[in-house]
Amino acid sequence: MSTQADIAAAHLRLEQVSCRIGPRAVLEGLELDLRFRALGVVGRNGSGKSTLARLLAGLMAPDAGQLRLCGVDVAADRAAALSTVGILFQNPDHQIIFPTVLEEVAFGLRQQGLRRRDADDAARAVLAAFGKAAWEEAPVSTLSQGQKSLVCLMSIVAMRPRVLILDEPFAGLDIPTKAQLMRYLGRYHGSVIHVSHAPEDLADCETVLWLEQGRIRDVGASGTVLPAYLAEMTRQGEGDDISDLPG
Numbered sequence: 001m002s003t004q005a006d007i008a009a010a011h012l013r014l015e016q017v018s019c020r021i022g023p024r025a026v027l028e029g030l031e032l033d034l035r036f037r038a039l040g041v042v043g044r045n046g047s048g049k050s051t052l053a054r055l056l057a058g059l060m061a062p063d064a065g066q067l068r069l070c071g072v073d074v075a076a077d078r079a080a081a082l083s084t085v086g087i088l089f090q091n092p093d094h095q096i097i098f099p100t101v102l103e104e105v106a107f108g109l110r111q112q113g114l115r116r117r118d119a120d121d122a123a124r125a126v127l128a129a130f131g132k133a134a135w136e137e138a139p140v141s142t143l144s145q146g147q148k149s150l151v152c153l154m155s156i157v158a159m160r161p162r163v164l165i166l167d168e169p170f171a172g173l174d175i176p177t178k179a180q181l182m183r184y185l186g187r188y189h190g191s192v193i194h195v196s197h198a199p200e201d202l203a204d205c206e207t208v209l210w211l212e213q214g215r216i217r218d219v220g221a222s223g224t225v226l227p228a229y230l231a232e233m234t235r236q237g238e239g240d241d242i243s244d245l246p247g
């Protein structure tokens, strides 16, 4: 998995990256130059984690500044982005677009330029590697949420991106399903960026980036950043900022 020493570290470079949604500055002046195999992104609800995840996946471009993941401008160079980064969202229903498992897993491979037959063969090989050859013709609509999440994971693993972004993908799942998916995740060969508000999800990350109100509050070794984050969250929990309406 991502912590193995034989995985080439991914390189993330942010230069004064800012992002607005409507009139609102959601991320502001992010500056970072980091090599990692497992990077955690932590922060409160609304701190900008998902927006950063979408930027890192190249699904949107920053309004200002420059972002490079493994040297690739992932928003501008979509072809290179497909082999650089994949993202797993919390709700698999937002990700899955095809009626059967094989079509879904093959789709990304076709996007990468494989012909239909080659993409189908490669998708079958991935299903077999996950012990899910029997799922090939299964209608996705009949699968459980956990099974749909696994289909999304297999679809991304099939594309072999260097970096996998997890945006709280297992948040709504029960404990055994989450544990099983985490085990399947161990078959992914590349680096991981794991986004979560919960420090316990990020225990395997060597480095953690802490976002606060769209800015980097801290970045460093997880053993230092996570306890500081937890202490601050406990302190803020004693207040009542839930009463504050957005400005």
Ligand SMILES: Nc1ncnc2c1ncn2[C@@H]1O[C@H](COP(=O)(O)OP(=O)(O)OP(=O)(O)O)[C@@H](O)[C@H]1O
Residues within 6 Å of the ligand: 021, 022, 026, 043, 044, 045, 046, 047, 048, 049, 050, 051, 052, 197
């Ligand atoms: N499509 C949108 N339209 C308007 N505002 C948005 C949109 N997406 C995000 N925002 C706002 O941008 C800010 C950052 O949102 P984002 O989802 O990136 O934070 P987050 O840290 O992932 O939060 P959460 O943990 O709740 O998912 C929030 O204040 C949110 O309300």
